[in-house]
Amino acid sequence: MSAELPDLYRSLGAAVDDQELAPPALVRRRADRQARVRVVGTALAVAVLLGGVAVGGRLVLAADGTTPLPPPADTPGPVPTTSTPTPSTSPSASPPSSPRGTPSGTPPAATTGAATPRPPTSIPDRAFFVLASANRTGLESRIEGPPLPALCAARYPSESAVVQRRGRYLAYKQSGTPQGYVPAGSYRHTITIYRTGRADDALRELRKAVRACPEQELPDDGARTWRQRLLDPGRYGDESVLFEMRAAYPEGRGEPGTDEVRLVRVVRIGDVVTVLWEQGWENTSAERAQVDADSRRAVAAIEDWLD
Template sequence: MSRELSELYRSLAADADARDLGVPEVLRHQADRRARLRVAGSTLAVALVAVGVAVGTQVVAPQSATVPSPAGTPTPPAPPSASPSPSVTGGSASPPVSPIPPGRSPGTAATSPGALGAAQPRTPTGIPDRAFFRLAAANQIGIAPEFRDLEVLPDLCGARYSSERAIVQRRTRNVVYKLPQNPGAGHVPDGTYTHSITIYRAGRADDLLDELRRAVRDCPQQERPGDSAPVLSRQRLLTDTRYGDESVLFEMRRPDQDVNGDPTGVEDVRLIRAIRVGDVVTILWEQGWENTSSQRAQVDADSARAVAAVKVWLG
């Protein structure tokens, strides 16, 4: 062996003797620490990869979440889950169908009393005394009204009324009155009424008023019995303030005569008013007293009382 090679071995041996190689426990602890570091590094690398994949997916894939609307922008309503089918005409949802009550055939709707408006009053079948008006205190003369079987309308050229066949019941009375400005008991009356109330079958009362208007128009004049000789009577319709549901007012005029049958130069005027309230017609025929004439204001006032009494009766 050469001298240079021997010097090299000695140098390596001296360097190895100078280094502390450590005991086996120290070497094992260092090896375990390096192994834990390698496992932790691998775990961190896997986690970083997973986070990267998740972030990349959100960036690349289309966003399915709803983007918040800007401030002030209304959010569209969510579609209904199970709304009823819209109607053909307006797009509004059809209401739910109620079950059919027992005993009612399909297609028959129950109707409440107020569903089609206020219930129509029933046609009465009898006329009580309270259906007739009472004279105002200033018109009473101490003679009580008397119920009689009287003609309710004057003759108008022999007119006939087909509505008579629709009568259910009729009551008539005679009423004696005085004018307010005249004295009371013991004074000669100023007039009388033939006052009637008639019930007609449903829907037929207005026929009487139509026929009465026609009868007056068709009979503008006719001869009527006078005290000593016939006199010419003239009839005409008058414009009337509405009473009840409808009314007809007409007058009859004829020359007045004295007890000897001679003309007095004045005219005798009679007023007749027919008023319908539903299926009921009440008529006031003013016939005067000893050649007195009808006073329109008095007939109007008593007509209003007659309508009020009938309405209270019918309820």
């Protein structure tokens, strides 16, 4: 410090009477602090000026249609008003599965069912069954006429639904019957092709006719009363009907107190219906076991024909 500064303090002290002045060291510290404050203020002013220039430049670029620059790293961005959904990481979140057996996104191939076979229009000879060798008599012939017995006033089935019908008559014998003995019974066997969807109508009409005719007198059979009833048909073809006709033997025929029994089985295979009407032989009665066995043969012959 120069010698003039103490002298100046002394002269100032005399001028301000008895007031005590701050020592020179304290004055110098205050001067240094004021100088630092001026430097910091100048730096802040320069920073504010540079920031204003940068922001102004971005606003000018945005007004010209140019994509604005991102804000400075130390400038907080705007607070978002909506949240952006994030993909779920839950195990249950999985893409939709594709149809079984096809790649994802590939439509399944169109399924094609088997072509529906066309119904037959004619009946060949091979559609008729052949008796077992032990039951053959060699008595067989073609016949015409109704395939079923009359049942009161019923008219069945509708002939307008028939495409073709063929019939035959054949006699059979019991197994083990010696040569030269009379047959044990006979069949009126018919096969009918119905129009598509009408064969089941024929069986339905037949069941209704049997139920509606529990008994009747046949005009060509004297005064005998025949009783009709449905029986358990068993499993034959697509569906079947079995009914019996029962009447007392005429005087002097058959065992006293016994009935003569006729059995009629009707089987549908698709649009084809086969009928076995057991008619006996000289007042013999039908046996269920024989009719069942021949019914199976009749169904098998038609299935072989239709395959």
